[in-house]
Amino acid sequence: VNSCKVNGTKFTKKKLIEKQLNSLFQAKTLKEILEETETICGKLNRFGIFNDLGVNLDVPKSKILDNENEVDIIINLKEKPRFWARTGTEVGNNEGNLNASLNLRNPFGTGETFEANASYGLCYSSPINGNPDRVFQTFASQKNMSHKIYSSFNEFSNNIGFKFRKISPFGSSEYGYVASWRQINQIGKDASFSVRSEAGNSFKSSLYYRYIKDTRNDQMLPSRGALFKFYQELAGLGGDVQFVKHEAETQWNIPLGKGFVSLRINIFFLIIRISLSSSLRGGLLLPLMNSRTRINDRFFIGGPLSVRGFNYFGLGPKDGKDVIGGDTYWSTGLSLYAPLPRLADKPIKTHMFVNAGSSILLNQKESLSENVNRLIRTPSISTGFGLAVKFSILRVELNYCLPVAITKTDDVKKGLQFGVGLNFM
Template identity: 25%
Template structure:
């Protein structure tokens, strides 16, 4: 083990070296800043720009970003070193904005063109492209539904900062769904984008209506701006919806409040719901994640009759609630919550699809 006195001497020596290096670095930075500031008005022209590392990006797309910032030949009398620095900054910002590159580093050097004029400089941008392909699979269980999905995303799909994404899923209620979209910049400033997407979905509604629902659609959008400064968009969406596959309904539980036509729930125009829950520790087991609870829920789904005013419809909906109560145990592991309850309906309309007894649920949100 080293002598404590020697350790103290070594520490002081290292501290002096660190202070000296820090001072030299700060001095060099100040000198460089003075050098740049003193030459901002010096005549200079950005003669050419070269990008290294953009192996999957179209040259024509890069040229559309860069060309507006290159000073035309013969205009060197109006171009200065300061404008060259600003153009370098703007080009680097645009390349980062494309989301194609993970790093962009700039280097300025005197132009190597044999016809170059005094003050002409070349800009070299050393870049590294991001990974292009992203794949994800997932399964989700909750809110009385389970599904499995796969998502694929291709960045810079055609070499012009386009993004292609597709998602497909299968499940217990939403039997099949598919969505594919292509997004691409429309202007050299990257402030305007165009999005084109197609989608399809088949949903099983037999739990509350004797049918399945299918959607097929296409959507086109032009959007401009940023999320921080404000974004505007104009779009068109066309959807084809069909109801098919009539099947008998065995039991009506979820989505069964309000009026019905035989076994099919018809929905309504006004809806409200509220709930009260009292959660407590299991006696003698306060450290358990398992808790007991009492609950009381009330709500109503009400159609508005043509002969009713809006005020009459609201009054009728509020004053004729369906009410249920029960006890149970819950287990919460954020963000999923699992419940096992014994519940009974206290008040219900004739058309409500009621259930009583033990009920098991897993989901993200509960009333």
């Protein structure tokens, strides 16, 4: 590499770009140059401050006759607007809300972002030492969440904290601290004693660690690859909430028959791309210092995104009509996906599935084996079939579900079930 020129950096500081280019001058072959250029463009993209990136390779004009083995590299960038406002709808796992936000991108020229939104949240993020794969964030937010769909209360919280995110070839790791003042309020007039006893304030001060490794070819409707998630939280660094929490999820997606199976129907041949998906999730919440677990820290499972064939958070412990969550759970699923005829290249698939899961409150008077036995001996199981459709920002499912094993506390949803979200079992 004889030289590298970068065009289009009006606000971005020179030192940020230079740090990304250092390894480029170590490349000695054309293959190495192309690989390093691709890596650098990937890093620049991950800053989130550029719209378009283009790369040109050229022979140095002054050395055409002297050395034919040197190249000049020209990187053309287009910076995104520094300030913008937006309104819209956020869609999550069976949740949605209207929002408005003001954003400031790259305010100091080194890849920072600042966002203020109408849900009373602030978040400031900055790449460490000009590296987009090492990001430090501070945040503050205020949330008001309604749980009335499945339990008779709302939750209001004020949160402040910081986190450090690191991306490597081995996955994404995030370390963070959160201080949260929570309030269980707006208790329903028919609320159970379990919900009423949770009313009032609590203060949680916790450290957490999150790890994600995702090799799937599509995050919402994959046909190959694997996902592994792991989450740990330790609460009790001050405040009146003390616990240790573990949660893990794994998913494997395998194309069958090298991706194709040939089926004969009458005189027509259909080539159908079939894939198998298996998922497993589990969690454990243990109270510390002779404390108790709280309803807003427990696990809630069931519904179209986890164990289909049951209503939203319809599995696990209940008191009357109120779902009160579990201290430990497991859920698993096996799905077979195939495209519709003549729509093989479209993001719509048919699928058949089997789901199972269980959730319990731990009994401190029982032994470990007795608690484990209660967790695994009476699983809730469902099967069914339906359609899965991927849109640009979410996945939609319409399924016919048939619960085949239930417990007395399960909230069953037999027949058609509709689901909207990002992360399905």
